[in-house]
Amino acid sequence: MRASRLLSLLLLLQTRGRMTATELSAELEVSIRTVYRDVEALSAAGVPVYADRGPAGGYQLLDGYRTRLNGLTAEEASSLFLAGLPGPAAELGLAEVAANAELKLLAALPPEPRSHASRMRERFLLDVPGWYRGADDVPHLAEVSEAVWDRRPLRMTYRRWGQQVVERLVHPYGLVLKGGSWYMVAAPPGGSPRTYRVSRVLTAETAPGRFDRPEGFELAEFWKAYADEFRQRMYTAEAVIRLAPGREDLLAYTMGAEVVAAALAEGGEPDAEGRRTLTVPIESITHARWLLLRMGADVEVLGPPELRVLMAEAVAALGKMYG
Known part of the structure; x- marks a missing residue:
């Protein structure tokens, strides 16, 4: 020890x-x-x-002293190769650098850790984007990452939600890769950090000078707080549903595993038909209708009344369409 x-x-x-x-x-x-x-x-x-x-x-x-020991166990060395995502490295222009670093690390490892690391690389692959969506197109990622690395102000035009195009001068503090999408955490001079989706950056160029990162700012802590707040802001209402027995996995796929796990923990016992009454958060009435229609008869909406009406209208329209 x-x-x-x-x-x-x-x-x-x-x-x-x-x-x-x-x-x-x-x-x-x-x-x-x-x-x-x-x-x-x-x-x-x-x-x-x-x-x-x-x-x-x-x-x-003492200046110039370096040890050749890296202290890596076989498992620690193996885990480093899971962190080497080829897609993101290529998007950042670091594919060749990452490959060379991987070769040098392998060459520096003792035989046992080297063997573990080689097997890890051969048998495990991390693919970031989801199945039904591709990675974002990020033509200005290189300029953004350069500004992040060099602490250079970034002047950009940015397409906001709703297609409004704005001009911004920001101090970029970091980049986050989430679900195949790149996000920049940046702040206007003298302002508070906020997030920008890099695929919505239309033009980007570094501005003269350098900025100082706020004392105590931690990218991981900021992102966790932002993600928690985003989830809270995303859900604006609740729906009460009756779920058919054995369809918990389908509901989790439709509405998210965390949401369903919380709803199941707070829900009551199954009724005589085996259905459970659950209260789930929703973004909006119309969005909930779209989500829950995907589950067909496995879900019955009990409330709110306006959502139940929308579900009934959609079912009636489908019945009329299919005769």
Whole structure:
């Protein structure tokens, strides 16, 4: 256990440079006293680690020192090859770079981790877009990613929902790939971060100068909060339905697994026919009609009344059409 922690400490100093004892203790999840002892152990083993005193001080390695140890287990090395998505890498213009990095990583691994990683690459493939939709067309992804990487302001024309075209100057903080679609997290100068779908960027060019990312901004944390808020804003009403026995999977496919799981957890026991009465969130009455019609007689809408009327009208129209 301690050997693994010492290696982690060494790699932290190698990759991040100077770090304080407080920062190291937080990363390693140990006490500051343990960090002091571990640093002494590394020094005794011949690792050139030294401390700078003062407010801006901390531990760091002697300039130019690097260890050849990577500390990867077979499973850790294998997992890295699952992260190498060829499609997104190609869209970012990094396909050749990613391939070369993969070859270099394989060459640097000991035999056992190399064997695991090779099998992982041969037997597992990550395909991001869904079945019934292709990936977005993102002709300006390269310009956007360059602005993100170099902290350059980005001037763009953007097609909003409803087809309105607007001009924006933004500071791009990061890119997110979600379900085959690229999203840029950016903020107008002095404004708050928001999201832009990169496929809706019509023109893009970097502007002079550089911007500073907000202190404490974390892309993953922002995206999680945004996704949670988006789901809450998406559902504006509720529908009450009776679900036929054994059709939970079909309802989950139609309305989303998380939605159905929550509805089932709060729903009552099946009635005499085996049907369960569930309350599910919906985006709108018309959207719910479109979704629930796909389930045919496996779902009966009990409310709200206007949705039940729309369902009845649609069923009557279908009956008239098919005689």
